[in-house]
Amino acid sequence: MNQRPTLLAPSILSADFGALADGIREVDQAGADWIHVDVMDGRFVPNITLGPAITAAAARATDRPLDVHLMIESPERYLEAFAEAGAAVLTVHVETCPHLHRTVQQIRELGVAPGVAINPATPVDVLRDIAPDLDLVLVMSVNPGFGGQSFIPASLDRIRRTRDLLTAVGSQARLEVDGGVTPDNAASVVAAGADVLVAGSAVFRHPEGAASGVAALRSAAGSPHLRSV
Ligand SMILES: O=C(CO)[C@H](O)[C@H](O)COP(=O)(O)O
Ligand SMILES: [Fe+2]
Numbered sequence: 001m002n003q004r005p006t007l008l009a010p011s012i013l014s015a016d017f018g019a020l021a022d023g024i025r026e027v028d029q030a031g032a033d034w035i036h037v038d039v040m041d042g043r044f045v046p047n048i049t050l051g052p053a054i055t056a057a058a059a060r061a062t063d064r065p066l067d068v069h070l071m072i073e074s075p076e077r078y079l080e081a082f083a084e085a086g087a088a089v090l091t092v093h094v095e096t097c098p099h100l101h102r103t104v105q106q107i108r109e110l111g112v113a114p115g116v117a118i119n120p121a122t123p124v125d126v127l128r129d130i131a132p133d134l135d136l137v138l139v140m141s142v143n144p145g146f147g148g149q150s151f152i153p154a155s156l157d158r159i160r161r162t163r164d165l166l167t168a169v170g171s172q173a174r175l176e177v178d179g180g181v182t183p184d185n186a187a188s189v190v191a192a193g194a195d196v197l198v199a200g201s202a203v204f205r206h207p208e209g210a211a212s213g214v215a216a217l218r219s220a221a222g223s224p225h226l227r228s229v
Contacts, residue, residue: 059086163193
């Protein structure tokens with residue numbers, strides 16, 4: 001069982017890009033632990049979002065760690081640019097990396113924490129040999145590409161099996177869950193073994209504002225406001 005405090009990482013994918021710095025400052029002040037930055041290329045996923053320049057702008061708005069989720073083909077071409085932009089965590093998808101070990105090493109050599117993400121249909125066991133080299137594994141609980149999708153129920157079992165795998169190989173990597181996380185399912189996601197929750201629409205589309213979204217998730221996840229990293 002995971003004993004670490006659960007971190008909350010609001011995804012700016014659902015923020016108002018016209019007032020991005022304000023949105024980031026709001027969730028920062030509300031107690032967000034990390035800021036999750038979704039990078040999409042229109043190839044690996046159907047949507048196109050943002051690149052290093054907007055990531056650097058996000059970094060100027062907060063001193064919270066930037067958790068950069070690369071949903072792009074050939075991510076090794078852009079690691080340096082995102083490291084320079086201020087990424088604290090760089091997560092690549094296993095489905096985009098034929099030379100995953102090399103890519104993870106490149107991230108580490110840039111002084112950034114490496115993460116690896118898996119899509120909902122990718123077998124959890126693909127993480128087994130790389131997990132000891134990682135600071136983060138990301139289990140997608142929707143098919144990547146868009147915010148506002150519904151949590152895929154089978155993800156809970158995948159989170160449990162990923163937690164078991166991390167324990168079995170002695171990895172200290174955090175287990176992040178991304179996609180459709182809401183106050184209704186946050187406690188189950190944490191109970192299954194997650195220790196980082198990403199949430200876009202549940203935070204930035206909360207009817208009473210993003211700060212209320214952070215508070216609702218924090219309360220549902222059973223994690224008091226702890227600035228633990
Ligand atoms: O990586 C992502 C989508 O590919 C996003 O981080 C994720 O979807 C967050 O948005 P929401 O909480 O609205 O599902
Ligand atoms: Fe994401």
